[in-house]
Amino acid sequence: MKTIVFEQTGKPTDILKVMDMSAPEPKPGEVRVKVLASPINPSDLMFVQNMYGIRPQLPSGAGFEGVGIVDALGEGVQMRTGMRVSFTSVGTWSEYAIAHQRSLIPVPDAISDDVAAQLFVNPFTAYALVQESKVPEGGWLMVTAAGSAFGKMVIQLCKMRGIQTIGTVRRDNLNDELKTLGITEIINTEHENLPARVKQITDGNGVACVLDAVGGHTASEAMKCLSKGGTMIIYGLLSLQDPTLNAGMMIFRELTVKGFWLTDWMRRVDSQTRQDVAQNVIQLLASGQIELPVEASYSLDDIAKAVEHAEQTARFGKILVKP
Known part of the structure; x- marks a missing residue:
């Protein structure tokens, strides 16, 4: 599979590169997701520069959220493959990514891939x-x-x-x-x-x-x-x-x-509050009451161009990476 990695921290356009490697296997409690789309958020770029609350363990993947199809289950995971989910992980700018089952949010048909990719952050x-x-x-x-x-x-x-x-x-x-x-x-x-x-x-x-x-x-x-x-x-x-x-x-x-x-907020609040926020956000997005526009999409091979575009000011919408 193709995936974006960096072996040292620094300016994203200088250090991010595409690598070919074997698709990862999920461990207990995890799933493997075939990624459909992932946004470029400021937090992603801060992480690559080692300026975020979570520090990269080098070499590291990049990208914190996305939407994809569950295609493999780790031990103990009670769900079906083939589900379209929004998910969070480290390394979502990739053809496949590993996510913990607790990070998955099933996506209704009324929400497009472009919107679902941005559902969380x-x-x-x-x-x-x-x-x-x-x-x-x-x-x-x-x-x-x-x-x-x-x-x-x-x-x-x-x-x-x-x-x-x-x-x-x-x-x-x-x-x-x-x-x-x-x-x-x-x-x-x-x-x-x-x-x-x-x-x-x-x-x-x-x-x-x-x-x-x-x-x-x-x-x-x-x-x-x-x-x-x-x-x-x-x-x-x-x-x-x-x-x-x-x-x-x-x-x-x-x-x-x-x-x-x-x-930290997600860790601090109780599970009912997290579920309420998720349900309200999904309802607002599915109904079209809240819009999440996309300005452009790029392949993994064009990650440098994608990051350059994401760093531009005065954009009208999000920049997505689509494997």
């Missing part, structure tokens, strides 16, 4: 963070990098719940799409003063919560936009720069700044 994170934000109907929530796949999901979820959203962008080419998805206000941080505009939009009150994936100057400015008692949840660091946090502001405005990592 962004949808689960967006759903969980909108829950964690505790912003009530009619309240204000800010999401940085609003044009990202995650940002678009948050906007759609908030619209369904009656939550008003402010999104930050650096370019205006996706503004019409964001407005169609239901965003309330858009602020271009290249040309506008973020705290001043938020104050103007919210009648001086600020937002109850900020969901930040950028870090650096953007996160520092976003913190100034919080209302008294507000919360900023940091779930990414696209700028690769830490924000500067104002201690005085945190003290006198009783602000909370905390991190979020989906892997």
